[in-house]
Amino acid sequence: MGVQLTVGMGEIHxxxxxxxxxxxxxxxxxxxxxxxxxxxxxxxxxxxxLPQSQADKIGELPGKFADSAIPATVQRMVEQGASPSRLKxxxxxxxxxxxxxxxxxxxxxxxxxxxxxxxxxxxGIPLLAKDxxxxxxxxxxxxxxxxxxxVRTIGGAERELATLGSILASSGVAA
Amino acid sequence: MGVQPQHTFTEEQFDAMREIANIGxxxxxxxxxxxxxxxxxxxxxxxxxxxxxxxxxxxxDPEQTTAGIYLQVTGDLFGHATFIFEEQSAHRLAAMxxxxxxxxxxxxxxxxxxxxxxxxxxxxxxxxxxxxxxQLLPSPPVMAxxxxxxxxxxxxxxxxxxxxxxxxxxxxxxxxxGLISGTFVFLPEPGGISRIxxxxxxx
Numbered sequence: 001m002g003v004q005l006t007v008g009m010g011e012i013h014x015x016x017x018x019x020x021x022x023x024x025x026x027x028x029x030x031x032x033x034x035x036x037x038x039x040x041x042x043x044x045x046x047x048x049x050l051p052q053s054q055a056d057k058i059g060e061l062p063g064k065f066a067d068s069a070i071p072a073t074v075q076r077m078v079e080q081g082a083s084p085s086r087l088k089x090x091x092x093x094x095x096x097x098x099x100x101x102x103x104x105x106x107x108x109x110x111x112x113x114x115x116x117x118x119x120x121x122x123x124g125i126p127l128l129a130k131d132x133x134x135x136x137x138x139x140x141x142x143x144x145x146x147x148x149x150x151v152r153t154i155g156g157a158e159r160e161l162a163t164l165g166s167i168l169a170s171s172g173v174a175a
Numbered sequence: 176m177g178v179q180p181q182h183t184f185t186e187e188q189f190d191a192m193r194e195i196a197n198i199g200x201x202x203x204x205x206x207x208x209x210x211x212x213x214x215x216x217x218x219x220x221x222x223x224x225x226x227x228x229x230x231x232x233x234x235x236d237p238e239q240t241t242a243g244i245y246l247q248v249t250g251d252l253f254g255h256a257t258f259i260f261e262e263q264s265a266h267r268l269a270a271m272x273x274x275x276x277x278x279x280x281x282x283x284x285x286x287x288x289x290x291x292x293x294x295x296x297x298x299x300x301x302x303x304x305x306x307x308x309x310q311l312l313p314s315p316p317v318m319a320x321x322x323x324x325x326x327x328x329x330x331x332x333x334x335x336x337x338x339x340x341x342x343x344x345x346x347x348x349x350x351x352x353g354l355i356s357g358t359f360v361f362l363p364e365p366g367g368i369s370r371i372x373x374x375x376x377x378x
Contacts (some may be wrong), residue, residue, distance in 0.1 A: 066189070
């Protein structure tokens with residue numbers, strides 16, 4: 001039986017097998033990170049809020065910070081049978097929502113995006129697609145059947161961002 | 176950023192927080208009623224110490240398009256205050272203020288809405304200042320039109336909030352005709368609630 005899970009701020013959810021959907025609702029400056037192992041169909045999503053943790057403040061939610069979120073999500077996926085070398089990623093979010101009025105201090109979104117990209121690079125996970133920045137919030141979904149990643153914005157239909165499990169996406173990855 | 180003390184607030188202290196929020200919201204809703212010339216009602220405010228990632232659950236529909244007016248509070252304590260109006264409500268409020276029957280969201284309506292939010296948030300803060308003797312200074316407001324959940328998430332990220340729990344004070348605001356519906360949220364930074372409680376002898 002498939003499950004549908006909502007991934008709240010700082011949360012990490014990992015599912016195994018087909019028929020599951022992971023959703024991060026209304027990402028503003030936050031980043032939703034989708035990770036997928038196509039071979040064993042292990043899908044993970046983390047909802048990153050801030051770029052950097054402080055060693056003593058990771059608390060109950062390592063997923064809150066970009067630098068701690070990626071290793072913690074990979075670890076949870078490995079526990080479900082995923083291999084770090086097969087993981088592929090897609091990300092969305094990091095917008096600057098407050099466009100009206102003085103907003104220069106509110107661009108944590110851009111820093112979040114940079115930090116997530118750096119953390120994925122450090123983990124050696126290919127980033128196949130990203131939809132970051134701009135001024136609109138996004139809802140992000142990861143479908144566990146094939147690693148399909150879809151993004152929705154206000155007033156818009158869902159559109160495909162990437163398919164993390166496609167043959168095309170797998171090419172070039174060492175077996 | 177300071178470390179959030181693991182407060183175990185008493186029920187009496189939560190009652191005091193709700194009462195103070197009620198005083199502030201009374202002034203804010205009266206200010207809105209004056210502006211747009213209709214009766215405005217509020218629900219009994221909630222005051223809860225809650226995992227911060229669950230905060231967007233206070234919204235009826237997290238993905239619904241809303242207008243969020245947001246300002247930061249400085250002075251004797253730091254905090255973050257926002258009014259989030261559902262899109263149709265925001266349009267109606269702007270139309271009422273501008274004396275038009277229908278509006279589209281452009282720079283003029285945006286500044287009208289920001290002004291409405293600013294007046295309400297200022298009324299709220301002034302009422303709490305008067306009651307507690309604490310100085311609460313509002314920043315200039317900013318506004319976004321987007322999913323309510325995205326607006327709340329962005330405010331929380333802007334708090335640079337490193338702790339897992341926070342005191343949240345929230346109230347629904349509406350009119351008897353069902354035309355206006357919004358949510359007010361006040362998020363004091365760590366230590367802020369303790370200052371308010373101490374100021375009224377409930378610390």
